[in-house]
Amino acid sequence: MEATFEKTYHEIETEHFWFKSRRRYIRQLLKNSPRDSKILDIGCSSGILLNELIEDGFKRENLYGIDVSEKAIANCKQNGIQNALIMDAQEITLQEKFDVIIASDCLEHLQEDDKALKNWYNLLKEDGAIFVFVPAFMSLWSQHDEVNLHYRRYTLLQLKQKMQASGFKIKKSSYWNFFLFLPIWLVRQIGKLQKRKENTGDLNGIPATNSILLGLISFENKLLKKVSFPFGVSAFCIATKR
Numbered sequence: 001m002e003a004t005f006e007k008t009y010h011e012i013e014t015e016h017f018w019f020k021s022r023r024r025y026i027r028q029l030l031k032n033s034p035r036d037s038k039i040l041d042i043g044c045s046s047g048i049l050l051n052e053l054i055e056d057g058f059k060r061e062n063l064y065g066i067d068v069s070e071k072a073i074a075n076c077k078q079n080g081i082q083n084a085l086i087m088d089a090q091e092i093t094l095q096e097k098f099d100v101i102i103a104s105d106c107l108e109h110l111q112e113d114d115k116a117l118k119n120w121y122n123l124l125k126e127d128g129a130i131f132v133f134v135p136a137f138m139s140l141w142s143q144h145d146e147v148n149l150h151y152r153r154y155t156l157l158q159l160k161q162k163m164q165a166s167g168f169k170i171k172k173s174s175y176w177n178f179f180l181f182l183p184i185w186l187v188r189q190i191g192k193l194q195k196r197k198e199n200t201g202d203l204n205g206i207p208a209t210n211s212i213l214l215g216l217i218s219f220e221n222k223l224l225k226k227v228s229f230p231f232g233v234s235a236f237c238i239a240t241k242r
Contacts, residue, residue, distance in 0.1 A: 005147040008204070010075060014048055017210045018177075021217035022104060023049050025176075026131060027056060028221060029238065030100065037099040040123065041065045042089050043106035046075035066092055068109075090116045098123055101130040105234075107159075108134050108150045117166035124241045130168065134159055136175055136235040142188040144202040156235040168239035174224060175232030179216055184233050 013019045026049065030037075035057045041050055044065025054060050060080070066087040067073055076084035087093070089103070090110050101120055110116045124130060135145070135153045145153065160173055175181075207213065220229075 006069065006071065010046055010071065012206050013045060015210065016206050017214035017217060019048075021214055021221065022133065022176075023052060024218055025221040025224070026102060026104070027052060029131060030056070030058075033058075033100065035059060036062060038062045038096060038125075039064065039100045039102065040092075040094070040096075040098045042092070042101065042103040042120070043067055043109070044076060044081070044084065045069075045072045047079045047081035047084060049102070049104075050076075050081050051079055064094065064096065064098070066094075090119060092119055092123060094123065096123075097125045097128070099125055099128050101128070103131070104133045105135065107132060108145075108152055108154070109148070111151055113151075114162060114166065117162055117168070121167045121241060126241055128241050129171075130239050130241075131236065132159065132163065132239070133176065133234055133236040136232055140185060140188055140233065142191055142202075144188075154235055156237075159235050159237055163237050163239055167242055168237075169242045170237055170239045172228070172238040173236065174228035175230065175235050176224075177217060177220070177233035178229035178231065179220055180213070181232050 030053070036059055039053065039058065039062065041047075041064070044050060044067050047065050050063045050065055053063060061083070063081065064083040065076055065081055066085050066089065067076070068086065068088060070086055073084050073086050089106055090112050101124055103120065107113050107116060120130060135150065137155065138153050141153060156173055156175055160170055163170060
């Protein structure tokens with residue numbers, strides 16, 4: 001991502017509803033996982049999720065993070081995550097095998113996403129699980145994607161097909177951030193008709209409605225235990241190694 005945008009990202013990622021609600025869902029998915037599970041967070045940013053997993057009882061020494069950003073990894077080290085490494089997510093060279101791999105909004109940054117998925121498959125233990133979140137629908141493409149240096153947005157079908165082609169067995173798939181899809185779609189269509197002087201993306205700080213939006217998406221997270229949504233701002237797959 002662009003340097004100015006990354007600075008804002010690190011300033012707000014702890015409390016912003018988008019990131020906080022997604023971390024809550026991942027923690028929900030890991031609720032019954034053994035606390036000695038070896039976990040890799042791909043695109044770990046400042047290591048906030050990894051520290052929250054430590055709070056949940058997971059062992060610090062079994063938690064790993066990789067990110068291409070030097071600043072992100074420096075933040076991880078400051079935050080007590082020592083198994084944090086600067087590494088290209090398309091070519092992760094760790095010798096460890098993992099019980100769980102998490103990749104939240106990472107795949108879209110990679111030019112060779114198929115290569116990355118095959119690499120991640122090889123890093124997973126037999127019967128291990130992987131959680132992959134990506135931005136959905138090219139109709140939502142905006143300046144936000146440009147400052148994030150995205151290559152693409154995905155449909156859920158595209159994500160499933162790519163993961164299955166790499167050997168993964170899909171256990172659950174859905175769109176995410178269903179309730180905000182329409183307002184975000186409208187805002188981005190309007191944005192395409194306007195010329196902004198500065199390309200700042202969508203993260204200009206924590207919104208005044210942050211707590212309301214956090215509650216809304218947290219409610220959506222609970223619904224995901226029973227349903228899958230037909231559309232949303234993001235898509236995700238939960239899969240295992242065949």
